[in-house]
Amino acid sequence: MTLASLLQAHSQLAVPLHPIDVKDLGRQVSRYRNNKAQLKAEFAIVNRNPPLPQTQAKLRSNSGKNSFPKVLPYDETRVLLQPAPNESYSDYINASYIDSFDIPRAYIATQGPSKKTAPDFWRMVWQERVGCIVMLTRVFDFIKVVCIEYWKAENDEPFGDIAVTVVNKETLANFIVRTVRLRRGHEERDIKHFQFLEWPMHRVPDTSHILEFRRRVLDYTAHHNNFDGPIVVHCCDGGSRTGVYLALDMNLDMLLCESQIDVFGCIRLLRQMRPYMVENKAQYRFLYEALLEAYLTGDTVIPVLELASRMKMLSGKTSVGGRRINHFHEEFKLIQRLTPHLSTGVCAGGHRTDNRYKNRDVIMVPPDYARPYLTSFQGQEQSDYINAVYVDGFQRKNDFIVTEWPQRNTVNDVWSLVYDHDCNTVVMLIDPQTSTNFPSFFHEKGKQKPYGVFTPELISWQHYPNIRTMMYKIRKKTVSLQEMMMGTVNELKSTQFFVLECWPESNKVPTSTAAVIELFNMVDRWRLKTGNKPVLIVSPDGFSRAGVFCAAKIACEQITMHQEVDVFHAVKTVKINRPQLVNSPMEYKYCYDLVRTYVYTVATANNAKSDSTDH
Template sequence: MVDSIPSTSGAAAAQFLQVSGPYHSNHADIPIDVSPTPSRRSMKVFENIRKKSLSEWSLVLDIIRGGSRDSVDEQFRHPERVSASTGNLNKKGKKKILRFGTMSPNYIHKQLHIVQEEKAMQLAPSGPIDASKFVAYVTERRKKRILFKGEYLMIMRSVDPLRCECNVASTMGDRNQYPDTLPYDYNRVILSIKGNDENSHYINANYVESWFKEKAYVVTQSVKSKAASHEFWRMIWELGSNTIVMLTKVFDFMRVMCLQYWPITRFQFGEIDVETIETKTYAHFVIRTFRLKHVHDTTGQNARLVRHFHFTEWELNSFPYISAFIELRRRVRQWIEENPTETPIVVHCSNGGPRSGAFLSLDANMELLKKTGQVDVYGYSKILVNARQHLIETVEQYHFIYDVLYEAVLCNIEPIGMFQLKDRSSMYKSKKDRELMEAQDSHENKLLIALTPSLRIGDCAGGHRLENRGKNRDVMVVPPDHARPYLQTLHGESKDYTYINAVEVDGFTRKAEFIVTEWPKQQTVDSFWTLIFDHSCHTVVNLTNQQNSKMYPKFIHDKGKQNYGPFVVEVLNYHQYPAMTSHMVKIMKRVGIPNKEQHYQLAPPLRF
């Protein structure tokens, strides 16, 4: 039992440091001098830790007496304090006295954190986790994030230094784009030797195994030179791979991350002829199909199709949209299932490091989940760190891998085919099927709510500024700054003319394909038309019909011209339909170029 701390006086501090009961210090014979009196800040730290748990408080007392656990003593003990090598004696052979007043709160917090990390490492999973328990497992670790740190530290300790050597790579100089990311000798990709270049066998790439295949992946670095592009395509040809996954932008934050090593139409890279036959662009990735042919193959009988999956929305020093990352992996697997092969998937980011490791962990664990109903992030991460440098790099990246698999396991929702949608809709007609579908819809809605991150006031700072508060219909419905469209045309008398209550929403094929906004207020009608003009909107869909009033002013007329701030809006034609009205209008900026837009409005009576 630990005595309480009634005050910060010297006598009270002496009583406060007395320990009785089951606790025993490794250095209990070290006298503790409580003069000078501990600072109020130190005492507050001690009191907070004591209230948290008696076990942690015992650790603090152990630190005060000269050290905590043996592993902590060896690594983090200050030289002026008691160490394992000198015992409890100073240079003159007298017992050391640890002055309580010299113990800083930062030092104690650091020592306590180290001990907590040691405890967390002991709680690392011993094997795969069933899918039914995985969500609860991740949820618990999110509450105690140091458990992620414990797993990460254990993974880093699992690297085999005798096996993971880079003797060959360290002699290759400029063939390595990043000198700190080198392939291990035992599993590096070895190419055929070309001509008199004795180093032509080398490329910065490693084989990486999955749970069910020894050479399931090849992880390599980005292409940053013409010579490297030739070596890259030679590797693809010699491996026979039909799948490339690229996880970096070509250009990001004023840096060239990777050269465009594929042609717009057709180009010859060394002895490999590459032709682009199809390009499909989506909101977060681009899928390209190449036809590869060796220049010595005049008949074209050995031509191959290679699918290139380029994830374009992973910015530097950030993490991507998880659902898009999962969708990219789903499309990769769909292609492989339709075009089965025993050759490895080639994966690269900029340095062939953490981004590639995240994709491999997602894919390998999803395959494990599919075949066994289990997930093993911890176990596969040990495989990754022993396969290539930096595949697991930071605690944040390791946490991101868990977040991705958490969403993948929790949702596990496959897309519905176009022809299946009709059958699904017809299930609402029968009472029995309708109840089942409504339960499914309710479940999906709960998942959406659970997976949607909460916004803080700081995330929506623009909408909460004093000059912008009157521009919002509801103070609780304010757009986050990272998603709102900024206005460019100067209008009105507001200090912040860039703000409007609106958000950009991605579509399936284009980023920021939609802009969602509220019915304009009396003072924001000009901003509404500024939004349409500045962001080149050609279609406006209005899904409500409000009577013209001060609360809901009319922002489009049936005929003629109307001035809105710096714009003149002219109605070219107007049509009344049974359930909607249509306006074709021309927007003219007094100093700009006319722009046309199509405007639709649902007209009453409309019943749901």
């Protein structure tokens, strides 16, 4: 389709040349999902930008400061640095001022600093009194360095006359928050550096993750930013992903203030200030999807002190249109609506003919991009497949691995999973009687029993109220060429099994919420000793119970670190790679119950500690 035909199509389609009221946002997003021609036509119009002067950026003396020659600042909106003494053309940096929804020059969009341009970057941050930097790229992307770690100085050398030191770092599953101290002469400034980790070049991130990231940035700039300068935003080139983030931020402000959004007009405005802001149709559509999700979900973060009252409100019922609505059920229905469907194509490995028999249910198949691959090939098949899926935690990417109880033909594969991925923590949320449907895959007494090429030796066991544990040392019998090259021949590995005994097969939820919280604590203490390798969660069918454990664990970690909780976001997170996790309103409600018990347990422990200190 040519541009002319696209423009002709525009005259026949409802392109939103004016802001969209929030009540119409859902219908607009549905039109994009069902009518790709309209999205294509609209984005083609956005792409029609008259060329603006880029004289300074194209000077030969400045060309070496442009890491991506396609994305050059316009003369009218470029950031001018204060000239350095005895340095010609030292006022140039590949950076542009960007207006926000209601504030001129609210942001600076710039390319990711290189080794050559990092001193100029920090000069700009100091000059503009920047208090917050938003980084939307990893250092490596597509197996190449796209941005240096500019917050780290080589041999503690300053960047020009500015010394840079990281004084605090908080790592979460999808982003990192750093406190960076700048020192120039006798003056010091502490600024925040937010780095989003899960946004590959030319693609779009998960909507809930980027919305949560933006919430954290907004919380800091609204309450803790001590400087009056713009927010610096960059990806690798300062164009595509930077433009998406800025358009999202501006439209969310507009949504809050005026109950309207204007993606079309916002991007047209952004592109008048810097080229290539929002790169492709996928990013353009993503903006509408993210804005719709933000509008539908609202603020789901609950301060710990308000948890009891919020749960009381959610437990109540409201009459709408003559019917009684349970708020827990409505929240769960919204999560189901926002959970993306996994196509057969992205789950190709599990649907292969030679792997289908390894799945308890052919509908419950992991996506290839999120499944742990087996490297200890066993038998004649030499298969790398097991029905298991990674699930993110609160602080760590791929913090959990969820798998189904093995069948007779996959018992050995479970031990491959434990061994190959160093799963030194195995949590079993079911304690069934050995049967054809639930074959035994571990022994608790008697001699060592081999499982394929693995021989787990039972070292110790303990029995606690509602929980029992078993410690194993695992030896691998055969040796692969890879192991020989890595020097891990005959390497002994240890793992501890935690079996929850208070969740009968017939029960939808455990009989003891306190026991689940104690299981969280036992797992945490064990991981503190052994390192934060993935926790393997064994579910009866690969989804039930496991989602509750993962989501509640995420929420409890959030309480510990930030004294707030977002059960809605936690549940949505665990459903990304396996949509069936937390699969009923009852499981969703039980996640809240676990969180409430956790808050009570922590408060009781703190009070007891305080009393003992007083005496």
